[in-house]
Structure formats: structure tokens, C-alpha cells
Amino acid sequence: MQINLSNTEANIINNIALAAQELNLPVYLIGGFVRDKILGRPTKDADIVCLGDGIALAHAVAEKFNPTPYVAFFKNFGTAQIKIPLQNDSYFEVEFVGARKESYTQNSRKPQVTSGSLADDQLRRDFTINAMGISLNKADFGTLIDPFNGINDLKNKIIQTPLDPIQTFSDDPLRMMRAIRFATQLNFSIAPATFAAIQQDAHRISIVSQERITDELNKILLASKPSIGFDLLSKSGLLSIIFPQMMALHGAENIDGKGHKDNFYHTLQVIDNIAQTTNDLWLRWAAVLHDIGKPATKRFEPGQGFTFHGHEVVGAKMVPKIFAQLKLPMNEKMKFVKKMVELHLRPISLTKENISDSAIRRLLFDAGDDIDALMLLCNADITSKNKQKVKRYMQNFELVKERMKAVEEKDHIRNWQPPLSGEDIMRIFGISPGRQVGIIKDAIKEAILDGIIPNTYEAAYQFMLQKAASLNLQPV
Structure with a gap:
């Protein structure tokens, strides 16, 4: 499949393909990079799946660059990451993993992982639009591998799961937040069956860490139209669990012909504004x-x-x-x-x-x-x-x-500093820190803010002398 790559991206992908070929490992681009390239969105990272040792592939790819980027790897998970420096002091991140299949227990979103095929790996993905892969193998380089017709969902702007959505969300309830986040960022609709599953499984969000939930909330809030996400969170039942104070804004009431606006939807308008x-x-x-x-x-x-x-x-x-x-x-x-x-x-x-x-x-x-x-x-x-x-x-x-x-x-009030400090007052009157210093300082501040005196040292000094006299203080 033809996708538009920058020269830097093309160089990185060609090096990945070459390293995999040298190791005799079948290799594929998969997930968000593929989705965003088809949509014409900017990309800053890529996920690579190989049929074999992802950590070994990461090291082999790193050797193709000068200077050689550091390989961060996690042996227990079989994953690795390299950050390739770009010209603007940023990085292009590439994550490597061996193809795998996952199984979940009821009370954890951490799966049991075993080696698997590319089909197994695509099946474990959250949404059809994130399950598309592109071959980087010599025999079929550039071929789109799309078993769940994610390309059609991209065209129709639909978010739905490869598996039964009840199973997908029960396995990893964070995916409910991710569905809403992608719908917000991409301005897509969530398929009716998928959204119904979110409503049915909303209670499962309780097993997800607050940090992960809040990370998704922040991503929704940083979208160009955050109201899409907050409205979906409300209608799904998730908002009442993760942010009940915001849910409490819902509702308009009318008594004797006098009413008030729905503060929830007013807030959504303010957020979009x-x-x-x-x-x-x-x-x-x-x-x-x-x-x-x-x-x-x-x-x-x-x-x-x-x-x-x-x-x-x-x-x-x-x-x-x-x-x-x-x-x-x-x-x-x-x-x-x-x-x-x-x-x-x-x-x-x-x-x-x-x-x-x-x-x-x-x-x-x-x-x-x-x-x-x-x-x-x-x-x-x-x-x-x-x-x-x-x-x-x-x-x-x-x-x-x-x-x-x-x-x-x-x-000059915006970054106002008092013309006379507490130290000045103590020095002029020979007094120690205490209530009298605070009274004089506050009186000067209030006089300036009320326009009684201008914001100058001389005016403040004369006003200070008057205020001090009322406190029986004289300069030393």
C-alpha cells in the first residue's frame, strides 16, 4: 500500500526491513503509525511486530544508525524501544515486539502473554483501525494486511473492536477510555454495538489505575473539540464513576417559569471555546x-x-x-x-x-x-x-x-511589589518582626489599590509615616 513517508521515516523503515532480512525475521509495521499515515496525520513513533525475537531485532536496527541509539528493552515482556535522533532535537521512537497472543483474568488488565502469529497479534489489538499492518518483507514489501477491514472503518470514520466488544473491554477496560479518546481526536463515531458494550462494562473501569485514566482524560482535553469526549464519557456511564463532580453539573430545572441552563453542557461549550x-x-x-x-x-x-x-x-x-x-x-x-x-x-x-x-x-x-x-x-x-x-x-x-x-x-499593578518592604519598615522604625509591620504593609497596599496614593516610593513613605504615627511609632 502506498503511504507518504518523509525521507527520515523512509530511511528508518528501510533499515528495519534490512535488519529483519539479515536476521531472517518476518517483520511488519502495525497500529497507530499505519492508521495515521493513511489519515495523513503527523507521526512521531512506530510499532514493529516480528515473528521472533523483538529485542534482538531492536539491537540489529540500532546498529544501522550512527550514532547508535540506546536500546531500552524489557526481557520479561519481550519488548524493546529505540529513540532515533532527528534534526530538530526531537526523536522518532520505534518499539519492537515479537508477535504474541494474550489471555486475561477477570480482575487484572495485565495479560498472560505467549508467542503467536501475526494474526494472533492483530486479534489482540483494541480497534480495527489500530490492527492494520504493513509488510516490510522483501517478498511483499508495502502490502496492507487488514483482516478486520480497518481501512473501511477509517473511510467511514468508525471506531469498533476486532473481537466481540464485550470481550475486548472486559479484557482491558482502559480500552473504553481509548475508544472515546480516539473518537474525540479523530472526530469519529463509535459503532453502536461497541458503545453499548462500553455502557455495559463501564463498571470495569475500577480495575484501571487512576494514572492511566487521567492520562486518557488529558488527551481528550487536549483534542481540538474536547466536548465530544466528555459527552461520550457522560453518556457511557464512565464519567459518573471516574469524575462524579463533573457529572453533578448535569440538569436544568424550572420553577414558576424561572429556570437555569444545564451547567454540564455550558461547561462543554466553555471547554471548546x-x-x-x-x-x-x-x-x-x-x-x-x-x-x-x-x-x-x-x-x-x-x-x-x-x-x-x-x-x-x-x-x-x-x-x-x-x-x-x-x-x-x-x-x-x-x-x-x-x-x-x-x-x-x-x-x-x-x-x-x-x-x-x-x-x-x-x-x-x-x-x-x-x-x-x-x-x-x-x-x-x-x-x-x-x-x-x-x-x-x-x-x-x-x-x-x-x-x-x-x-x-x-x-504598574500587574507584577506589583510594595515600594516599601517589611525590612524597610523595621529598619526605619527600629522594630522587630510583628503585628505592627503587617499593619503598615497592608495599609500601604490598600492605599495604593484604592488610589489614595500613587504607586511610588515617596508617596508610600509619607503614607507610612502617617500610619506609623497612629500606632505611636516614630522613625529612629
Whole structure:
């Protein structure tokens, strides 16, 4: 089969074919590389199956390159990997394995592995589109070996399994997440029987490690339209197991003619909106979690309708627990997402009132270096079926941005450092660390943010003297 290869890819594949020929090992390209080449998608790795010793083949292939790449191999699994350097300081990864067949036990996704034929190896693959192989053997080099008609599923944009899907998902429940991830990344549909099997076997996801589940979630979230995946996770029953807090956003309610929108589908729209403007995984997570506190804060107030007062504060408090639950990093990434959730209403609220410089200064101060990310999130959060309403919000939002720019140019609050440090205050008044230092520092900060004094050393110094006098402090 003709597929378009770069010069680098062609050189790598020819070297694999030559090494296999020298070892008298039948060898095949298989899986994602074949799929992506047929689809015209970029590739950065390839899987090689041989009828024999995959580790020996990896070493033989490595010897074809100068410098010789390191061979990482795992004898117990019969697999090996080499990373071939490319010109742009990246690598092309090639993984080698001997053809095998697998059998599973009920409570583990780790199979018992024995040697097998190419047909056995293709049969153990998760989806028909990932089971296609291309021969690298001299007699039939380039021939597509496609026992499950994966090429037809590629053309029809269908995800389905080579075996009965119940067996495929029961053997390795992570494949349910992978089906949804591929459907999201490729914008494919999942075959009805395959999706029904996911719904039936969703409970089996509990035997999969959280790290593997979260890895698939992150890949879904990094797709160009993540809502496809989250909607499928919801409809499959998986989301209620792996991320119940997000599932709780579902549902619209109406009382006495007053209702609220479905916060789950609103969140999906926000995620898709943010995906159009940034590839930052953590800003996308902020979009996922921005309204996560709404179910806990939902109230119906007669005459007013449904309210979600304080959902940004409640949501921010939920972020660390959710990150820990999903085994996402508990570092500055989590703190960034928490900050975005806590602040996400602030810029939008400024569009609903006369904007004071003080309010702008406080937003710039609280957001700091993350103000641009916050504004992207707030832009994404403007969703409505009423196009005029969206247009009006967007116009008001642009006014806020202009005011923010003007205030920042004048007051330099974005990366604000106090004109007078705590050390300065202690030195000037000859006092030790304590409550008085904190009172003076906070008073200076509040005075600058409120516009009482300009953000300069001299103004801060004079204000400090006044505040210190009220505390019975005099310069030494």
C-alpha cells in the first residue's frame, strides 16, 4: 500500500526491513503509525511486530544508525524501544515486539502473554483501525494486511473492536477510555454495538489505575473539540464513576417559569471555546472546573430564580481535592487552576457596573502574571443562544480590557511589589518582626489599590509615616 513517508521515516523503515532480512525475521509495521499515515496525520513513533525475537531485532536496527541509539528493552515482556535522533532535537521512537497472543483474568488488565502469529497479534489489538499492518518483507514489501477491514472503518470514520466488544473491554477496560479518546481526536463515531458494550462494562473501569485514566482524560482535553469526549464519557456511564463532580453539573430545572441552563453542557461549550485559543492543558482544566461549585451552591429564591452565590469560592476549594482524586499534579499547576476558578467571575462582573480604577487595580493585583490566562477563560465563559447578548457582553468585555491596559500603564499593578518592604519598615522604625509591620504593609497596599496614593516610593513613605504615627511609632 502506498503511504507518504518523509525521507527520515523512509530511511528508518528501510533499515528495519534490512535488519529483519539479515536476521531472517518476518517483520511488519502495525497500529497507530499505519492508521495515521493513511489519515495523513503527523507521526512521531512506530510499532514493529516480528515473528521472533523483538529485542534482538531492536539491537540489529540500532546498529544501522550512527550514532547508535540506546536500546531500552524489557526481557520479561519481550519488548524493546529505540529513540532515533532527528534534526530538530526531537526523536522518532520505534518499539519492537515479537508477535504474541494474550489471555486475561477477570480482575487484572495485565495479560498472560505467549508467542503467536501475526494474526494472533492483530486479534489482540483494541480497534480495527489500530490492527492494520504493513509488510516490510522483501517478498511483499508495502502490502496492507487488514483482516478486520480497518481501512473501511477509517473511510467511514468508525471506531469498533476486532473481537466481540464485550470481550475486548472486559479484557482491558482502559480500552473504553481509548475508544472515546480516539473518537474525540479523530472526530469519529463509535459503532453502536461497541458503545453499548462500553455502557455495559463501564463498571470495569475500577480495575484501571487512576494514572492511566487521567492520562486518557488529558488527551481528550487536549483534542481540538474536547466536548465530544466528555459527552461520550457522560453518556457511557464512565464519567459518573471516574469524575462524579463533573457529572453533578448535569440538569436544568424550572420553577414558576424561572429556570437555569444545564451547567454540564455550558461547561462543554466553555471547554471548546478555550480550546480554540490555547493548548495550555491547565487552562483547559480551569475551563472544566470553573463552575464545579454550582451544584453545591444552587438555591431557588422566590421572585429572583436560581442563584449560585459563591460558587467560585466553593469551586476553588474543591480543586485540590479533585486534583488529588485524579492524581493530577499537586503543585503550581493545581494552584493556577484553583486561582482561575476563584477569579473567573471577577472580569465579567466588571462589565455590569461602572468600572472604577480601584476595582481594576485589585483584579490586576490578584491575578498577577495570570491575568491574560484569566481573560481567555472569561472570554470562553461567555455563552448564550442569544447572539445579541453575547455580542453585548463581548463589547463590554473589550471596554474592560482597555481600562485594564490604561490602569496598568499608569499604576504598574500587574507584577506589583510594595515600594516599601517589611525590612524597610523595621529598619526605619527600629522594630522587630510583628503585628505592627503587617499593619503598615497592608495599609500601604490598600492605599495604593484604592488610589489614595500613587504607586511610588515617596508617596508610600509619607503614607507610612502617617500610619506609623497612629500606632505611636516614630522613625529612629
